[in-house]
Amino acid sequence: MEIESIMANNALIKAREGGGGKGRSWKWKELLRFPHVRQCMDLAMNIERDYFSLCVRQPIGKKLFQLFCRSRLDLHVYASLQDALVQYNLSIPFLKDVAWHLRSLELDPCGDVFHDCREDLHRYLSGHPFLQYQDSMFFERFLQWKMLERSPITKHTFRQYRLLGKGGFGEVWACQVRATGQMYACKKLEKTHIKKRRGESMALNEKQLLEGLDSRFVVNLAYAYETKHSLCIVLTMMDGGDLKYHIHKLGPPGLDSDRVRFYAAEVFCGLNHLHQQAIVYRDLKPENVLLDLNGHIRISDLGLAVRLSEGNLAQGRVGTVGYMAPEVIGRKYYGMSPDWWGLGCLIYEMTAGQLPFRAQGEHPKVSEMERRIQTEKEKYDAMFSIEVKDICSLLLTKDPEQRLGCQAAKEKDVQSHPFFQSINFRMLEAGLVEPPFKPDPRLVYCNDVQDIEEFSTVKGVSLDQTDSDFYSKFNTGSVPLTWQNEMIETGCFKELNLFGPQGSRTPDLDW
Ligand code: ADP
Numbered sequence: 001m002e003i004e005s006i007m008a009n010n011a012l013i014k015a016r017e018g019g020g021g022k023g024r025s026w027k028w029k030e031l032l033r034f035p036h037v038r039q040c041m042d043l044a045m046n047i048e049r050d051y052f053s054l055c056v057r058q059p060i061g062k063k064l065f066q067l068f069c070r071s072r073l074d075l076h077v078y079a080s081l082q083d084a085l086v087q088y089n090l091s092i093p094f095l096k097d098v099a100w101h102l103r104s105l106e107l108d109p110c111g112d113v114f115h116d117c118r119e120d121l122h123r124y125l126s127g128h129p130f131l132q133y134q135d136s137m138f139f140e141r142f143l144q145w146k147m148l149e150r151s152p153i154t155k156h157t158f159r160q161y162r163l164l165g166k167g168g169f170g171e172v173w174a175c176q177v178r179a180t181g182q183m184y185a186c187k188k189l190e191k192t193h194i195k196k197r198r199g200e201s202m203a204l205n206e207k208q209l210l211e212g213l214d215s216r217f218v219v220n221l222a223y224a225y226e227t228k229h230s231l232c233i234v235l236t237m238m239d240g241g242d243l244k245y246h247i248h249k250l251g252p253p254g255l256d257s258d259r260v261r262f263y264a265a266e267v268f269c270g271l272n273h274l275h276q277q278a279i280v281y282r283d284l285k286p287e288n289v290l291l292d293l294n295g296h297i298r299i300s301d302l303g304l305a306v307r308l309s310e311g312n313l314a315q316g317r318v319g320t321v322g323y324m325a326p327e328v329i330g331r332k333y334y335g336m337s338p339d340w341w342g343l344g345c346l347i348y349e350m351t352a353g354q355l356p357f358r359a360q361g362e363h364p365k366v367s368e369m370e371r372r373i374q375t376e377k378e379k380y381d382a383m384f385s386i387e388v389k390d391i392c393s394l395l396l397t398k399d400p401e402q403r404l405g406c407q408a409a410k411e412k413d414v415q416s417h418p419f420f421q422s423i424n425f426r427m428l429e430a431g432l433v434e435p436p437f438k439p440d441p442r443l444v445y446c447n448d449v450q451d452i453e454e455f456s457t458v459k460g461v462s463l464d465q466t467d468s469d470f471y472s473k474f475n476t477g478s479v480p481l482t483w484q485n486e487m488i489e490t491g492c493f494k495e496l497n498l499f500g501p502q503g504s505r506t507p508d509l510d511w
């Protein structure tokens with residue numbers, strides 16, 4: 001490895017080790033200084049006074065509303081009840097595990113028994129207490145946090161570390177928020193490339209879809225901003241590398257059967273989350289499935305994903321050669337079926353170390369690949385157990401109507417296939433299953449910096465007003481849920497959320 005690479009890797013490893021505020025800029029408190037309450041008046045006038053959004057869904061809003069309840073004798077008990085319900089929710093997966101064993105008795109002792117209780121609680125709190133909250137210093141503080149959340153985002157918000165990968169419109173870099181020390185991956189889409197290849201709607205589509213998602217199996221969007229030359233989307237950092245790297249770059253191609261099953265199950269959950277929002281993903285392949293340092297995966301790269309409007313189908317020959325489903329190649333109308341084909345390809349490739357219709361090191365022409373996908377039957381060698389072979393051949397059914405996952409029971413058929421028998425999906429969804437492989441935190445799981453091809457520059461493209469209009473739609477700054485979680489997880493919320501007389505910040509000596 002070259003010295004340049006070693007240094008880039010060391011810098012990254014050191015940065016991500018910095019928990020407990022180590023990675024923060026020395027002037028982080030200044031960067032996160034609350035505006036005066038008077039400066040929040042406009043926001044106070046315009047913010048939608050919706051109880052669920054302000055006090056339940058937004059993480060900082062929820063914390064401040066709870067602090068408010070705790071500060072009031074008459075509401076104290078409700079705060080405790082809420083805590084108890086959260087505890088109960090965390091234990092549900094275990095109870096449901098029991099329920100699964102009792103299924104033959106047709107009992108469901110663990111259906112959400114506290115559902116009514118929670119509804120009552122929220123009905124009560126959203127009435128008078130919510131009105132009182134809005135007159136309290138806790139709500140003023142919430143507005144101050146919201147103002148910080150809306151601060152403009154520029155390249156100076158971040159420190160940049162090494163290059164992680166390269167995509168169609170630009171590069172992906174490791175970065176760190178100066179104010180909080182949080183690590184992210186920044187996907188830069190070059191403006192000239194976007195324009196030359198008319199990628200505007202694609203870039204905006206990716207950003208807007210990510211903004212509306214909240215799943216532990218899909219990367220989160222934290223920020224969207226622009227620089228002179230690029231549009232940037234800042235995503236959950238996935239330090240464990242992509243599955244392509246794990247399948248092909250570490251030892252003999254392919255993965256152990258435990259890992260194959262675990263990754264397939266988590267990808268299933270991610271696809272399912274997208275499908276529930278009527279989104280077809282269309283680009284499932286190992287390089288778009290990323291590992292974090294704990295060994296969990298997330299689906300990334302929603303550049304080709306599309307949301308279907310009520311009852312509509314998609315048509316569009318998009319995807320990656322080798323992974324496209326027959327109905328996509330054949331320009332038919334389709335719903336979610338290409339993703340189940342994609343899952344078949346992924347399980348196949350993780351098991352065999354090569355694609356179903358292309359041998360190791362072979363480079364057939366596109367038309368030949370497409371012919372094979374549409375007409376040939378894939379082959380299974382001794383690597384495939386009976387269950388793996390069965391689920392692959394059901395998912396790789398050419399006719400989408402006959403394919404596993406595309407019939408009346410939809411995804412349920414995939415989930416209940418014997419291949420997934422040992423997976424407890426409720427535990428998995430709650431993040432409570434221990435991954436079979438944990439990446440080494442002292443390693444960087446991607447190609448050496450100098451082995452990642454340099455991004456070519458485009459000449460002769462000039463940017464004008466219509467481009468600026470599009471950029472302003474893209475450039476929306478922080479995404480509230482992710483930003484608020486960042487403040488809480490990095491400890492910044494706790495350290496800054498102090499109250500002094502009349503709700504002012506306590507004067508802090510080191511300011
Ligand atoms: P494209 O849409 O151009 O294919 P991707 O979003 O797939 O771009 O990113 C290209 C590569 O960059 C990925 O294959 C992966 O190796 C790396 N990468 C992308 N997102 C992340 C992330 N969140 N964390 C770590 N690496 C990433």
Ligand code: MG
Binds near residue numbers: 301
């Ligand atoms: Mg990609």
Ligand code: MG
Binds near residue numbers: 301303304
């Ligand atoms: Mg893409």
